[in-house]
Amino acid sequence: xxxxxxxxxxxxxxxxxxxxxxxxxxxxxxxxxxxxxxVEKESLRFCFDVVTRDSVAQDARLEIIExxxxxxxxxxxxxxxxxxxxxxxxxxxxxxxxxxxxxEMRVKELEVx
Amino acid sequence: MMCTTCGCGIGQTLIAGHALxxxxxxxxxxRFRVHNxxxxxxxxxxxxxAYNTIDFGAGPAGTHAPGMSQARMVKIExxxxxxxxxxxxxxxxxFSGHGIFALNLVSSPxxxxxxLLVKTITALNGAQSLAVIEGDQQTDNDAARxxxxxxxxxxxxxxxxxxxxxxxxxxxxxxLGLRDDSLLLIENVGNLVCPASFDLGEAxxxxxxxxxxxxxxxxxxxxxxxxAGLMLLNKCDLLPHLDFDADLAVENxxxxxxxxxxxxxxxxxxxxxxxxLEWIKAGCHDAVAAKQ
Numbered sequence: 001x002x003x004x005x006x007x008x009x010x011x012x013x014x015x016x017x018x019x020x021x022x023x024x025x026x027x028x029x030x031x032x033x034x035x036x037x038x039v040e041k042e043s044l045r046f047c048f049d050v051v052t053r054d055s056v057a058q059d060a061r062l063e064i065i066e067x068x069x070x071x072x073x074x075x076x077x078x079x080x081x082x083x084x085x086x087x088x089x090x091x092x093x094x095x096x097x098x099x100x101x102x103x104e105m106r107v108k109e110l111e112v113x
Numbered sequence: 114m115m116c117t118t119c120g121c122g123i124g125q126t127l128i129a130g131h132a133l134x135x136x137x138x139x140x141x142x143x144r145f146r147v148h149n150x151x152x153x154x155x156x157x158x159x160x161x162x163a164y165n166t167i168d169f170g171a172g173p174a175g176t177h178a179p180g181m182s183q184a185r186m187v188k189i190e191x192x193x194x195x196x197x198x199x200x201x202x203x204x205x206x207x208f209s210g211h212g213i214f215a216l217n218l219v220s221s222p223x224x225x226x227x228x229l230l231v232k233t234i235t236a237l238n239g240a241q242s243l244a245v246i247e248g249d250q251q252t253d254n255d256a257a258r259x260x261x262x263x264x265x266x267x268x269x270x271x272x273x274x275x276x277x278x279x280x281x282x283x284x285x286x287x288x289l290g291l292r293d294d295s296l297l298l299i300e301n302v303g304n305l306v307c308p309a310s311f312d313l314g315e316a317x318x319x320x321x322x323x324x325x326x327x328x329x330x331x332x333x334x335x336x337x338x339x340x341a342g343l344m345l346l347n348k349c350d351l352l353p354h355l356d357f358d359a360d361l362a363v364e365n366x367x368x369x370x371x372x373x374x375x376x377x378x379x380x381x382x383x384x385x386x387x388x389x390l391e392w393i394k395a396g397c398h399d400a401v402a403a404k405q
Contacts, residue, residue, distance in 0.1 A: 002275070002306070002307045002310070005307075006193055006194075009193045009196065010193055012196065013189060013191050013193070013195075017187060017189060021187060023187070027184055031193075038309070038310070038336045084335070085335035085336070085339055085369050086331075086332055086335055086365075086369045095367070095368050095371055096371050097371075099339075104192075105192060105193040105194060106189075106190060106191060106192050106193060107189045107190070107191050107193060108188070108189060108190060109186055109188055109189060109190075110186070110189060111184050111185070111186055112184065112185060112186075112187055113184040113185070
């Protein structure tokens with residue numbers, strides 16, 4: 001999707017927190033990225049390395065926690081796994097699925113010193 | 114808020130030819146200095162500063178456990194797009210407080226968005242107070258076309274950016290001076306990818322999909338079709354000349370988003386415009402009724 005601006009937004013959050021908490025170096029960053037968030041992980045890694053150059057997060061290790069896509073099938077009235085937006089329900093084949101999880105894009109945690 | 118694909122900064126965004134104001138916080142210079150004793154170390158304390166001392170309690174965590182370095186964990190739990198979403202919430206509050214029905218029109222380049230807008234404005238014929246925000250990388254051609262149709266329009270040039278964000282729209286709204294109980298049409302940059310993720314505070318995204326594109330476009334760009342409340346299938350006057358299966362196109366859109374409303378239109382022949390105008394009027398009516 002737009003990994004460069006996502007990486008830039010991540011850095012902004014890190015720098016805002018650095019100012020508030022007074023740390024000078026970030027060693028590792030944990031992101032939570034949903035399977036359905038439309039983010040290319042490898043592209044995000046590349047962009048993260050580029051935008052964090054000469055910042056508090058230079059050379060930080062990037063850990064991406066991928067959360068599974070989940071949905072509620074209206075027909076089955078139960079939770080089902082969703083791997084892509086237009087996939088039918090794995091048990092009944094219905095397309096009436098409300099996505100309930102897997103769209104997250106969050107900065108979860110930092111290891112700092 | 115920086116642009117997406119290319120990562121350009123706000124410096125290239127222009128609203129009606131003027132530079133975008135910097136976001137309140139994002140634009141501030143960020144400086145990080147390594148701890149400088151002489152300049153900043155004025156607080157009272159009792160630890161020593163000798164370099165040959167190892168003080169396990171002096172790290173940022175202020176404590177220590179056996180075998181642990183002074184590195185510490187900071188819980189953040191913040192949405193990556195939270196900044197944009199904050200601006201979008203501000204815009205949305207403004208809209209709901211003033212009875213404004215705002216639409217975010219998205220499509221690939223060349224789907225006929227601007228022509229459709231011009232026809233819409235002409236057809237409304239002054240019956241509905243409205244304004245238009247145009248987003249393009251360069252030129253104010255589109256805003257000029259809208260103004261020629263008789264509606265106030267403001268052009269946002271995103272420079273290298275590939276989408277509008279809520280901060281740009283918030284500033285454009287101030288410049289335009291929106292009227293109470295009006296319709297705001299925001300024509301996003303022609304791009305089916307990035308605008309899907311950037312909430313502008315609109316009531317609905319309206320995706321315009323023309324029959325000169327492929328029927329599988331909703332499957333290729335599911336995020337956008339998922340995010341949209343209404344799909345306008347445009348250029349339907351061309352269907353007799355094309356090998357395009359309109360029913361399949363609609364089916365594909367519903368596969369991605371079962372709740373999407375579809376109206377088949379042609380800006381050229383006027384087909385479907387009445388239904389589209391009815392939909393707009395109903396939205397405006399609801400926005401006024403729900404005014405807080």
